[in-house]
Amino acid sequence: MDREQDLLIGSVIGDEGVLSIEELARACSAEPQWIIELVSVGVLEPQGREISRWRFRATDLTCARRVARLQRDFDASLDAAAVMLDLLDQIEQLRARLKLAGLDVE
């Protein structure tokens, strides 16, 4: 295949909101309605007011995909998955701090 040789240049999904609700939904194999629910429970915090102008950043993509997996793999409700997400975040922050302090837990 020719394209194996090509150098692909992508766009960076970073700290600035760039993904629309449709793009984020598609990246999670979900419906836009599900994204609206994630915003209403506070899992996602888009930039922009109206839904059509919502823009999501890298952390939103990571969180949304994680919630999708937790809901799918544990049959968890959105609220339960949101709590799991918060706890996982806290664990990750604690691990990062331990690591910085030179106390590696792994």
Add this chain to the structure above:
Amino acid sequence: MEFKDYYKLLDIDRTATAADIKSAYRKLARKYHPDVSKEPQAEARFKEIGEAYEVLQDPEKRAAYDQLGNRWREGQEFTPPPEWGAGFEFTSDGASEAAAKDYSDFFSTLFGNFSHRGASTRIHGEDHHAKIFITLDDAFHGGTHTITLRSPQVDAQGRVVLRERSLNVQIPKGIHESQHIRLAGQGAPGIKGTTPGDLYLEIHFHPHPLYQVQGRDLSLSLPIAPWEAALGATVKAPTPTGVVEVKIPPGSQSGRKLRLKGRGIPGEPAGDLYLALEVVLPKADTEQAQQIYQAMARELAFNPREALEV
């Protein structure tokens, strides 16, 4: 290809009921789910049990799998018997099609022949996701990265087969952990002429022997001598872009942090590099060194346990 003993993977008997299978899967899923587990190889184990569950929870697939009987053991070299698949037609929803790329060759060979119910209503091909591990150097200077991906594709006979392909991707300068690179059109092909999906690459760094990374910021433990800490000094410190001279303020203690602004991962704004000072004591392994320590003990009125009131 290797035979997969799905019953063994879920640690259940061949006579297990649907409820047994579900509860065995749930238990293992909690243990190995890559989002919650810190077990080594959690992700690989989770895929294996997911694949085992996908087969055993589906009466059609389980019946077909059971037909293989007890002839093979886990990991044994396997070729499907010539009569394989006769009389079975596997149905599948979009979800298992998406998961199929994570499944083994064994699975794809046995169950790859599923139909695409519902797929034609999609406007886009599916988006795909992959993690890539880059070096800190890539983030500082930009670079290129070759990734090899396996993805399910439908062949001329309508079978889903796993194809490997490699992509050369540009890593832009300034990218950092947890950001993504979106490659338009590199996801699943669109069905019946629709737009292909995108490929999202989630960025992770290989651990660096010196620097810890947090977002755009880096931190480094910088060893200093007691007299450098006490009297202040100008010392050399490594940074990812070269050695710099750093002023240690007099009266520094271990754990003091110095910030080198803009010496972290490049960007607008660039990250910072934090140096955590670590006072290292010279060994008292010569007579001269011992004399110096003894002189300090004699001549400095120093009680390190003053705060403990002892």
